[in-house]
Amino acid sequence: MKTAFFAYPGETPIVGEAVKGVIELTDGDSLSIKPWEKMKIVGLKLDDLIRDEIREANLLIADVTYPNFNVYYEMGFAAAVGRPVIPTVNIAVEKAAKRLSENGLFDTLGWASYANAEELHDKLKEWQSIAWSTKFYRPKDHSQPLFVLDCLKKTDFRNHIIAAIDNSHVRYRAFDPSEVPRLTAAQAVESISASAGAIIPILSDDIVDANRHNLRAAFLLGLAHGFDLEPLALQYGNGPAPADYRDFITNSTFRKETFNHVEAYCAQTLIRNQEVSARSRRDDLGLLGQIDLGSPVAEYETQQLKDYFIRTAEFARAIRAEGGVVIGRKGAGKSAIYFQVITSLQKDRERCIVDLRPASHNLSEMRESLLSVVAVGVFDHTIAAFWQYVMLLEALLKIREDLLPKSKNNFPLQERIRAIEEEFSLDESVVSGDFTSRLKTAIDLVVSTLANARSDRDVRSQITNLLFERPIPRLREAILSFADYFSEIVILIDDLDKGWPPLQVESHDVATIRHLIEVLNKIQRDLSRRGLGFRHLVFLRSDIYERLVEQTSDRGKYNVIKVDWSDPEQLRHLLWERIVSTLDKSHHEDAWAAINPEIAPGVTAIDKLIESSLRRPRFLIDVMERTLSFAINRGHGFVTTDDVNEGARQMSLYLVSDFAYEMRDLAGTPEDIFYAFIGAPAQLSHEELESILARNSLGLEIAEVVELLLWYGFLGVLDDQKRPIFIYDRAYDFRRLEAERGPVGPSVQYSINPAFLLGLTKA
Incomplete structure (x- = not known):
């Protein structure tokens, strides 16, 4: 009989009742479920006991209906020690799925949704087909051994951490939500598995984006402990901390103390960086597992960048x-x-x-x-x-x-x-x-x-x-x-x-x-x-x-x-250089064939991913990484049509939910502006477009918002042959695009960029 450990917040009655019901329904099944309340805690440390339970179980079931730091930590720990994970979501709880989607960690995982114990029981009977486990590890990155979880708002506490790292001269990689808003589970696994050290700030509740940041922090801390990596979890002040990892948090209340903690940890990281890594598990994953696309953000890939930089x-x-x-x-x-x-x-x-x-x-x-x-x-x-x-x-x-x-x-x-x-x-x-x-x-x-x-x-x-x-x-x-x-x-x-x-x-x-x-x-x-x-x-x-x-x-x-990357051939060449940079020359053509099959007559995987990326190098590397992650974790020897479609779908969801923040920050539009187009047709007349925008509080004139949507590539205009023309088709020459649109009137037709359409469906 297989055993599953069920992690969920204890203070959520609706989830607790469903868990209690599913345990009764699985009595006698081939899967035995143990909820965290059944642990024998007397005389033992709770956090140690939970980690032992996860190691001994065949599976972790984690309910994420209500985001909980302990549960996220346990999912990270389970992934690192090789245990399959099933996130579950009670969709009867209002906005539960929306909260989960906004976090981003589950973009490459998915989850099992349920409304009652019977539905959850039916899902868990298929646990072997729906459980998520990761094989997408990276070998240790000796050139940039430190990983840093950055914050959206650059507070003094955060700036002191970065300054102390710079003083230590340790090269580092980082996840910066102001550059790439979403951290997927696969990217988190890659980042921690490649590191000799990790610095993870814990933010106080009153800081902007603190909840999303601290959930990421919990997941990363769980990964680090599962990989036997002792991170520096640094918390400003002495606020409360989650039970699973409160003993691992270091508190700091002033600048000098932060500098001392960080500089001492950086020195330890340099020592650990000399140790042989036992986590290089990519060779047994076939050709796909040996491909390393590098980071989509150049700031955190300065050492490897020379290997695949295109001298334009x-x-x-x-x-x-x-x-x-x-x-x-x-x-x-x-x-x-x-x-x-x-x-x-x-x-x-x-x-x-x-x-x-x-x-x-x-x-x-x-x-x-x-x-x-x-x-x-x-x-x-x-x-x-x-x-x-x-x-x-x-x-x-x-x-x-x-x-x-x-x-x-x-x-x-x-x-x-x-x-x-x-x-x-x-x-x-x-x-x-x-x-x-x-x-x-x-x-x-x-x-x-x-x-x-x-x-x-x-x-x-x-x-x-x-x-x-x-x-x-x-x-x-x-x-x-x-x-x-x-x-x-x-x-x-x-x-x-x-x-x-x-x-x-x-x-x-x-x-x-x-x-x-x-x-x-x-x-x-x-x-x-x-x-x-x-x-x-x-x-x-x-x-x-x-x-x-x-x-x-x-x-x-x-x-x-x-700097203009509007040419698809140039973007295709960019991916080629990244894919072959870490492979022996004899594998170059085979690797390209493995990631670029024909998925429709005359359309290859790379063609679709380029059109899903708004033709931005950073987005293209991101969507290719997501697609590779799906293929590897599904045990595929090459990228399939389903992998490409799922990668494009997740990228579309990202564009709809997070790309709007870039428009907000640079142009002042509402952060949910794209949500106004959910369910809208792919092609719109000017009147239909104005009607959609008029239903929302924009803070700007409608005409100005339309121009911004054209500038950022969300909208294109239809030419005489009814083909959509987007700003990157005109080398980002906005005046040229405006000229092709002509005078605003009933005859003007717009097209929503296909890269957004999957994320705008009502299903």
Whole structure:
């Protein structure tokens, strides 16, 4: 007889009654169910006993009708120790399935739904066919051994954790919900199985997205303990913690304590990273199991990126550019170019590369701080001075960092470095911090200096005294004094717009970027005249750049490098490079055939997945990973039509539920805007479209919302042959798409993107 351990929240009577009923109904069946209340707890630790029960059982049944941290932990633990898992959901409970879908962990699992004990009993009789188990492990990633669960809102507690990791110089991968909103169970298993360490913050209930974050944390902690990996579960304060893992939580109440915990753990991770992993179980999964697509987010794949990075024309232009702006939509691959430009340029030892990526600081917060003490009329003067000071200081700090190793046996160089450290007060707090912390320090300095200014003239005078009269000229001269070691300085800036507020971009936000670019051009002219080469690249989202040129009289002023992946052949090549990068050359064609069968006459799996991805590289890698996960966990030797369809369906659900957050954050539309189209026909007249939008509170004019839906690819327009044309079919040229739409009127026909349709069905 097979045994099952049933985990569920004890305080939910409707679930408890169903469990009690199903146990009675299974009496004498081939499956014996043991609920957690039947454990003999006296004299034993509850958490240890639960883990033992899961190990001894053949199956874990976990009711997730009401999200519960202990239950999520137990599911993670069961998956890691190789026990099949059946999530169950009582659909008689209002919004139970919706809550589960919003979480994202179950995108590649599914669940057994029931309304009463009899229905649950019928489902569990088929437990071998509906249970989920994972075989999708990864070998240990020695190049990036640490995994970090990031938070949606970048609080001080979170920023202290990231800063401490940066100080430890341990390379890490992360799940960042602001980049990829959903963490599936398969991705969680991959992330933890590949790690020598994991840092998992536990958030207090009053933090935005805390519940979803802490459920992910519980699942990841269970995985880590099942894989015999001791994570650092760090909780701010001393709040209550779930029984299953409360003994494993470390509390921190102030910055120094957080730094100490994280830096000590990072040191342990480096030691564990040298140990041989026993979790490399992919070889016995056939060819599919050996495919490693890498991360869809370039920031967390910096070491492997070189193995499958495609050297596009845009990359070549970025390498050659003396100054430019690299633009593209979120997920289009800008950061991949950023990292590979750094890698390529670093080969010249006479080149100083200053790579700046603020980990958290929001430029809009900076703008608010400055506007609070600076009249609008002198904002431009202030922000220009601020950027010139910050860029020159960052260049000098990077020069110092690069020269320190060379100064060990060079006393004159040591003295030159010591002189600039004294002149500019480069103490430990400055040089050990990151760009984010120094940016905030510089803002605080400006704000505190200007707080007592009585007039615009007073502000200008104080800014001139504070920055222009002494620090900026001295910083410039200090940089030039090291021209005998460096022939060129290259500044690359990414992610300045990453934390933009959940409203439309404001003029002062764009002005902040415009002044940064103008300051970089000014520094280039100043240093070049003195014989020191200087180049710069600023990486921006497309919507920010569009606003930038609207405020600029000369539209040709910026050297623009546009990252565009609208060509299906280019996307197909991207997948090929990722798939073959980890395989022996003799397996390349076989692996491609295994993941790209023909699923309909003239249509291959990759064709369908490309059209399910809105032609964004990040989305394409994500949907391919989901499809692979389904195929491997179902024991398939190659990707089947069902695997592709399920991957596309889950991607569609993700787009409907989570992609709207990107629109909300960048454009100010409601986060549930796509739900208005549930059950709508695939093609709509303009009147039908307006009728749907008029039923919802949009916060924007309907005409503006229609334009946004076209811009983000949710809607396309029908051409003369009634074929849908989406913005990526016109290389993201919105004016061209608008021209094809023509004057708004009864004849205009729209099409909902097929990538969304599966997620909009009522079934």
